[in-house]
Amino acid sequence: MNDRMTPAPDQGLPAPLLAELQTRFGPRFSTAAAVREQHGRDESSFVDVNPPDAVVFAEDVADVQALLALAGRYAVPVIPFGAGSSLEGHLLAVRGGISLDVSRMNRVLAIDTADMTATVQPGVTRMQLNQALKGTGLFFPVDPGADASIGGMCATRASGTNAVRYGTMRENVLALQVVTAAGEIVHTGTRARKSSAGYDLTRLMVGSEGTLGVFTEIVVRLHPLPEAQSAAVCSFPGIADAVGAAIDIVQSGIPIARMELIDANTVRMVNRYSKLDLREEPMLLMEFHGTPASVREQAETVEALAGEHGGAAFAWATDPEARSRLWTARHHAYFAAIASIPGCRAISTDTCVPISRLAECLLESVREADEMGVPYSLVGHVGDGNFHFGYLIDPHKPEQRERAELLNARLVARAIRLDGTCSGEHGIGMHKMDFLVQEAGLPAVELMRAIKRVFDPQNILNPGKVLWGAAGQGALRRSWATSVATPP
Template sequence: MNAPAHAAQLQPRIDPRPVPQALLDALSQRFGAQLSTAQAVREQHGRDEGSIQAPPPAAVVFAESTQDVQDAMRLAAQHEVPVIAYGAGSSLEGHLLAVQGGISIDVGRMNKVLSIDADDLTVTVQPGITRKALNEAIKDTGLFFPIDPGADASIGGMAATRASGTNAVRYGTMRENVLALEVVTANGDVIRTGTRAKKSSAGYDLTRLMVGSEGTLGIFTEVTVRLYPLPEAVSAAICSFPSIEAAVRTVIQTIQLGVPIARVELIDANSVRMVNAHSRLALREEPMLLMEFHGSAASVQEQAETVQGIASEFGGQAFEWASTPEERTRLWTARHNAYFAAVQSRPGCKAISTDTCVPISRLADCLLASVDEADASGIPYFLVGHVGDGNFHFGYLINPAVPEERERAEQLNHRLVARALSMGGTCTGEHGVGVHKMGFLVDETGAGAVDMMRAIKRALDPKNILNPGKIFAL
C-alpha cells in the first residue's frame, strides 16, 4: 500500500504575522482584565491534545458575550491580525495552533443554557458550555444530548469540528444535530443560520457550511441542537473475543441486521491492558466490544440477546452485563480514559493519533491490514474504535526525542489513510483536518473541491484572519 500523494504535516509551517502594539492597546482598553498577555495563559491557549507544536498567540481575550466576540473580531480585522477561537482545548489535529500568530478568543465563559424548548426537543446554548454541563442542566426535562466525543468538549468546538463519538451509530454526528447557529463573521458582523424547525428549503444551507469549518469561516456565539428523550431502559455489556476480526465481524453483522444498538466500541488487547492498569480494572486482556442498548425494557433485552447470539457465532465469550448506572459509568469512563491510559503506559511519550472511517463492509479489511502493519513496526500502539459506523483510531506511542519513531508512526498513518481512501473512506471521521491532515484532504476530495473550499474561504474571510493555516493553505 503506497502512501497518499500528499503527506500529513509533521510540523506546521510557522509564518507569524505582526501583532501591532496598537491592537494590544485597543484590546486592553476595551477588555481590561478580560485580556491576558501572560506567558502561561498564552501557552495554554496555543496547544491542544495533539503532538504538533507552534508558538503561542500574542494575547488571549476571555469573551463573555456575543458583543465581546464581535468587538474583538472588529479590532483584529482593522489590523488584519489572525483570530483563533478557543473552547475546551481538547482537539487533536492542531486546530488551536497560532501558526500565523494572532490572538485567541476564549469562549469558555460563554457557558449558559439560553433556552430549553422541551416540546420541540431543542436547546440553545452558548458555545463554551461543555457536553457534560449541558446534560446536567437539562437532566430534569427527561431529555439528553447524545453526542459524546469522549473528551468533555465544548458544544461550540464540537460543532466547529463536526464531532461525533460513541453514540453516533444511533444518534448521528454534530452535522445532523446542529439546527441553527449565531456566528460572528470575519468583519465582526453577526449572522444567524438555520432555525429550530426540523427542516427548511430556504436558500443555501449555511448551518452545514459552518459546522465542520474549524473556526475558519466564523466564531460561533450561539448553538441550537437537537435533544432526545432519555431512554426508558439502558443496558451495557462487554464481550471478549479470540481475535479482532471476530469482534469486527460481530459488529458488521449486528449493523447489517438492523439492530438499533446505541453504542458499540472496539478495544484491542493492548488498550484493555493499558486501561486495566490506569483504571484499576480486571478486564480480560483480549479484544473486546463494549456495547450499550437503549429503548424500552423489552426492546433492550431483545437487542442484547440478538447481539449475544451473534457474538457467540464468532467466538465471543465472557458476556457481562452492566445494568446499573454506576457499573455503566465505570466502564464508559475507562473507555473514555483509554487515550490517557495509553500515554501513561509509556512515560514521556506522545501519541500520534489516527482517525479514519470506512464503509462498514470494508471495516474488517481496513482494520486488520492496519493492525498487521502496526504490529510489524515495533511502535507501541493502542486501538479503539466507534466501529458501529466504521470509525476507528490508532494511537502510535512515540518518544518525541527520537525522530525516527515519529517518522515511522507517520508512515503508518499515511498508509492507513491511503488504505481507507482506497476503500471509499475518509481521512478523518470526527477529529477534523486542522493542521495535521491538510495534505490528506487533497487526496480525499481532489484539487477541484479544495479549490472550491478556498473560494468560499476567500469570499467570507478575504483578509484570511479566521484561524488561518488550517484545513488548506491559501
C-alpha cells in the same frame, strides 16, 4: 512535517492594536506568558509552536464582534478557543495573532422540552448541558469522550460513541448565530426540524473549524432519555471475529446505541490504568437503550450473534455504576495509552470506512504497525466504521514521529482506497491538510478555498488550518509522502 513546527517570526501585535484591545477588554485581555502558553497548545502531538501573541476572553457576542472588527482592521489572525481538547492542532497559533477564548460564554440560553431543542452559548460543555437537562426527560447524546465545548464540537463536526444511533453534530445542530470575519452577525437555520430555504449555511459552518466564522449561539437537538439502559461486553478470538459480529449486529437492524471495539493491546492498557480485570482479548463494548423488555431482548439477540463469531464471556448489566465504570474505562483509553509509556504523546488517527471494509482496513493496519514495531492503542466506533489508532511516540525524537506518520499516511491511503475518509470526527486542523487533497481532489479543495475567501478575504480566521495557503499551492509534501500513494 517535523515533530517541532518552525516558529513564525515573532512580530507581535501592532502597538495601536494593543492599546485598543486593552481599552476595550481591560482585564479580559492578556499578554501574560502563562496565559498565552495555556492557549497555545492542545492535545495534538505538535510541540514547540509559538503561543498566540495575546488572549481575549469574550463574555458575549458584542465582545466577539468587537475583537473581529479590530483584528480585521489590523489584519491580525484570530483563533477561537473552547476547551482545548482538539487533537489535530486546531488551536495552534501558527501565524501568531489572538486566541479568542469563549469559555466564559457558557450559558444555556433556552431549553424547549416540547420541541426538544436547547440553545447554548459556545462555551457550554456537553456535560454541563446534560446537567442542565436533568429532570426534563431529555439528553444531548453526542459524546466525543472529552468534556468538550459545544462550540468546539460544532466546529469539528464531532461525534463519538453514540453516533451509531443518534448521529453526529451534523445531524444534531439545527441553527447557529455566527460572527463573520467582518464582525457581522449571521443567523443560519431555525428551530424547525427541516427547511428548503436557500443554501444550507448551517451545514457549511458545522465542521469549518473556526475558519469561516465564530459561533456565538448554537441550537441543538435533544433526544428522549431512554427508560432503560444496559451495557454489555464480549470478548473475541481476533479482531476479524469482533468486526464480523459488529457487521451482523448492524445489519440485523438492532437499534444499538453504542458499539466500541477495543483491541487486546488497549484492553491491557485500560486494565492497568483503570484497575479493571477485563479479558485481554479483542472486545466489543456495547450499550442498549429502550424499555426494560426491549433492552433485554436486544442484549439476548446480540449475545446470540456474537456467539456465531466466537464471542465469549458475554456479560451485561443495567446497574448505572457498573455501566459508568465500563464507559469511563473506554473514555480513558487515550489516557491509558499515554500513561503506558512515560513522556510519550499519541499521533491519533481517525479514519472511517464502509463497515463492510472495516476488517480489511483494520487487519492490514495492525499488521503494518506490528511489523514496524510502533507501539499503539486501537479503539473503534465500529458501528459506523470509524476507528482510531494512537501511535505512541517520544515527540522529541523525529525518527519515531516519521515512523508513526508513515503508518498514518498508509492507513489514510488505504481508507480512501476503500471509499473511506481521512477523518471521521476529529477534523483536519493542521495535521490532515494534505490528506484532504488526497481524499477530495484538488478541484474540490480549490472550491473550498474560494468559499474561504468569500467569508474571510483577509484570511484572519484560524489561518493555517484545513486548507494549505492560497489557491494554486499544493498540499504539504512530507519527506515520506512518495511512499504512501498506496499501501504495500
